Amino acid sequence: MDNQMFCFQCEQTAGCEACTGHAGVCGKPVEVAVAQDELTGALIGLAGTCKAAGAASENALQLIVDGLFACVTNVNFDEESLKRQTAHVRAEKAAVAQSAGVAERPDYAMGQIWNADEDIRSLKSLVLFGVRGAAAYAYHARALGKRDGAIDSFFVDALAQLAEPGSVDVLFPLALKVGEVNLSCMALLDEANTSTFGVPAPASVTMDVESGPFIVVTGHDLLDLKLLLEQTEGRGVNVYTHGEMLPAHAYPELNKYEHLKGNFGTAWQNQKREFDGIPGALLYTTNCLMPPKGSYSDRVFTTGTVAYPDCPVIGEDKDFTPVIERAIELGGYAEPQHFTGVNGGSVLTTxxxxxxxxxxxxxxxxxxxxxxxxxxxxxxxxxxxxxxxxxxxxxxxxxxxxxxxxxxxxxxxxxxxxxxxxxxxxxxxxxxxxxxxxxxxxxxxxxxxxxxxxxxxxxxxxxxxxxxxxxxxxxxxxxxxxxxxxxxxxxxxxxxxxxxxxxxxxxxxxxxxxxxxxxxxxxxxxx
Structure with a gap:
């Protein structure tokens, strides 16, 4: 199924079967789906080359984690950024092969999975999608300086095994191994979060929004939120969490900032309604981006692995000045706003x-x-x-x-x-x-x-x-x-x-x- 869309990795997939037309239900165009398959195929080739070389370079390990995360649903909708990642992966693959004096493994054609026997396709998909999820947790831990060599090695091994013919007897235990390694990933991330931001404590969080300039932060990356809070302190710009960022209010090292005011809106799929015409800036730190409507697309910023065509990207220096300046320019609400959750409540606990x-x-x-x-x-x-x-x-x-x-x-x-x-x-x-x-x-x-x-x-x-x-x-x-x-x-x-x-x-x-x-x-x- 090369050069055409085939995607069934998320729950909303078309007809509970697969998205195969010009765009996925998530809004991902066919070109992006194909680019993600090409990136995944390159990652499998890189993993196979690292296995042949007997070791993976630090750059290879970082590219694998970043590349896997970029292919999670609602992370990257930008074909060009995916192509750049693929080029970096291919260059590293060549460098690893040359350094170790081994034959470079070719990129893997994902159609070999999508067209495989349905049980092999099912189990390889379960492994691949599970590894993508685990890599997301590893990504967040890495951002806070926590890594585990055994986890990194497993990502290489698991990807390399996807290029093998496979059998139910081999792939089902491999899927369970993904679960074991993911437990280690989550433990590592838990340690990273609590050692950096403190042990979470119960907090009541308002859904009201005060008047004046503000920024809404969505996604999962607590470090990005911390850096934004530091850069907005004393600037007269309030910060609100959204979606999966709500639990940030429970961490002492985040909750201590007085301008972290509350939580805006509800879950990710309501963005187009809740962000419609919002007079504040929006920062996407990880997955859960929906293609933005024109009424707020001019105030969307992304960082990390998140990308959408024509949306400004905050680079690795994490200088959020453009986000802050846009929030000040927009001015926020003239009067305080009262919002509620889906059942009418206006205070959330976490x-x-x-x-x-x-x-x-x-x-x-x-x-x-x-x-x-x-x-x-x-x-x-x-x-x-x-x-x-x-x-x-x-x-x-x-x-x-x-x-x-x-x-x-x-x-x-x-x-x-x-x-x-x-x-x-x-x-x-x-x-x-x-x-x-x-x-x-x-x-x-x-x-x-x-x-x-x-x-x-x-x-x-x-x-x-x-x-x-x-x-x-x-x-x-x-x-x-x-x-x-x-x-x-x-x-x-x-x-x-x-x-x-x-x-x-x-x-x-x-x-x-x-x-x-x-x-x-x-x-x-x-x-």
Missing amino acids: GFAQGTVLSVADTVIDTVKQGAIKHFFLVAGCDGARSGRSYYTDFVKATPSDTVVLTLACGKYRFNDLDLGAIGGLPRLMDMGQCNDAYSAIQVAVALAEAFECGVNDLPLSMVLSWYEQKAVCILLTLLYLGIKNIKLGPTLPAFISPNVLNLLVENYGIAPITTPEADLAELLGD
């Missing part, structure tokens, strides 16, 4: 990461033993535009008052403005952070299992997950690597999972699609 929850573990355990808490639900994952995602709102609303809802990632915007009350002094709804913070949820589950002297699967804990892109894929693989069973997944199952691979997941892990909130709640609670 900061219930592992440090907070485990600090009150005795209270949680006692409350469970006393019977006040009967069940925990992890309702987490990506949000998206496909119909059916109201399921997650209805599910959370229907959870009994003696249950606790843990959440993370942008799917929480379906319900995080609800007031579910409290149990034993603890809120029934606890936001644990970004999708990057799934490690916190895992650590809490493991700690509870240890406290009750049982396995995680024996806990009164159910996972009801929503997925959209490749970071959700690698988190799912991590949960499977850990042996966690009976996950409910929706709103649809991944298009790249073949019937036979799905059967493997069902038989070994009990994965099941969501049905209705009422039926799923009854099943999970044993009613």
Whole structure:
């Protein structure tokens, strides 16, 4: 399928099969999809060359992480920047081969995967998309100076294996290995975030916007936010988080800035409506960019791996002066604005990461033993535009008052403005952070299992997950690597999972699609 679009890596893929026309549902034109396939093929060739050479250069490892991240959904829509990345990858491939005196491996033609036997295609896609997600976490950790040679080596190995014929017996364990390595990635990122920005603490965040110049920061990169806060201090420009940046308010080294005012808007797929005519500047730090409308495209800036044609890019020097000057020029709202979430609430809470929850573990355990808490639900994952995602709102609303809802990632915007009350002094709804913070949820589950002297699967804990892109894929693989069973997944199952691979997941892990909130709640609670 060379030189034409074939993309089925995200949940919104056309017809739950694949985007094959002139543009993907995400707005990605065919030229960009082809450029991403070419970049991926070059990365596989680079990985194979590094394997043949017996080592990967530092530049090769950086290019692999950056290139994988650039191909995650809603990161890069700019054909020219992708071509430049591909050229850098090819040049490094040649340099590695020459230095080691080995034959340079050719770029891999992605059509060999897309046209393969459906089970091989399914498993290779699962590995590739999982590695893309894990590379995103590694990218953020690298930005904060944290690296792990074993993680870097695995990216090389996994990509190189995609060029091999493959079999179910080889590729299924490789997919689980992606989950194992992603757990290490998330642990590394958790260490990087907490050592740099402090341990998250519960915070209440307003959705109101004050008058005057302002900047909205979206994506996931906390370091970019920190640098922007430093550069805007004393400039009369307020800063608001958006989407997955909401948990930034829980970190002491970010929350200390008085001009970090609140959170603007909700999840990524609502950008075109919520950003329409916004009188402030917009900074995209990582994935979750939607093709901007003309009413606000002249105030969009990108940085890092994010790119969109004709949008100004803040380079590696991270000088945000153009963003700040644009915000001042736009002037902001003349009067304070009152905004609400999808359910009418105007205050969001966050900061219930592992440090907070485990600090009150005795209270949680006692409350469970006393019977006040009967069940925990992890309702987490990506949000998206496909119909059916109201399921997650209805599910959370229907959870009994003696249950606790843990959440993370942008799917929480379906319900995080609800007031579910409290149990034993603890809120029934606890936001644990970004999708990057799934490690916190895992650590809490493991700690509870240890406290009750049982396995995680024996806990009164159910996972009801929503997925959209490749970071959700690698988190799912991590949960499977850990042996966690009976996950409910929706709103649809991944298009790249073949019937036979799905059967493997069902038989070994009990994965099941969501049905209705009422039926799923009854099943999970044993009613």
